[in-house]
Amino acid sequence: MKPLRLRSRSPEETQLLGSHLGELAQQGDIFLLIGELGTGKTCLVQGIGKGLGIKEYPFSPSFVIIREYRGTLSLYHIDFYRLTHIAEINDLGLEEYLYGHGVCVVEWAEKGTSALPEENLVISLNYVPDSETERSIYLEPKGERYLELMEKLKSRLNQEKSWNWL
Ligand SMILES: Nc1ncnc2c1ncn2[C@@H]1O[C@H](COP(=O)(O)OP(=O)(O)OP(=O)(O)O)[C@@H](O)[C@H]1O
Numbered sequence: 001m002k003p004l005r006l007r008s009r010s011p012e013e014t015q016l017l018g019s020h021l022g023e024l025a026q027q028g029d030i031f032l033l034i035g036e037l038g039t040g041k042t043c044l045v046q047g048i049g050k051g052l053g054i055k056e057y058p059f060s061p062s063f064v065i066i067r068e069y070r071g072t073l074s075l076y077h078i079d080f081y082r083l084t085h086i087a088e089i090n091d092l093g094l095e096e097y098l099y100g101h102g103v104c105v106v107e108w109a110e111k112g113t114s115a116l117p118e119e120n121l122v123i124s125l126n127y128v129p130d131s132e133t134e135r136s137i138y139l140e141p142k143g144e145r146y147l148e149l150m151e152k153l154k155s156r157l158n159q160e161k162s163w164n165w166l
């Protein structure tokens with residue numbers, strides 16, 4: 001399925017994108033975040049949290065791999081950064097979250113693809129050469145649910161303001 005590509009020009013824009021995703025999210029949704037250190041994965045999660053009506057401010061957990069925030073739906077903020085072996089991921093008991101009552105957002109998801117459901121929304125964040133404040137962001141739906149979500153997101157963004165499409 002064709003990815004949606006846009007450019008974020010600030011952390012605020014990345015959060016705004018996240019808040020739309022949070023508002024559109026449904027129970028059982030899985031968003032996989034991919035991108036180098038500092039590209040804005042946690043920044044996007046903060047926006048998703050806001051969209052889900054969560055008052056706290058998600059941050060990159062240092063040693064905690066899964067953190068739960070309660071909003072209109074629970075946000076399960078999962079970060080695979082510190083994991084080195086797939087066996088460690090299998091030990092986490094992720095199923096409880098992945099097939100639970102909330103929305104799962106996984107940073108460094110590429111470290112554990114085989115432990116994650118095949119249907120998901122992959123969001124990759126990339127640095128833009130010679131720019132400190134821009135990121136290119138690609139959203140790639142895998143499965144009908146995420147295609148529908150992406151279509152809704154696209155029409156919202158089109159109504160809102162001049163997003164910088166790529
Ligand atoms: N357009 C942008 N979108 C998101 N963050 C941006 C942008 N421009 C600059 N930044 C800055 O980049 C940093 C992104 O940090 P963040 O913790 O979200 O990255 P991360 O991808 O979660 O990193 P890590 O892999 O260490 O968890 C923040 O300091 C933020 O202010």
Ligand SMILES: [Mg+2]
Pocket residue numbers: 041042043060107
């Ligand atoms: Mg992070």
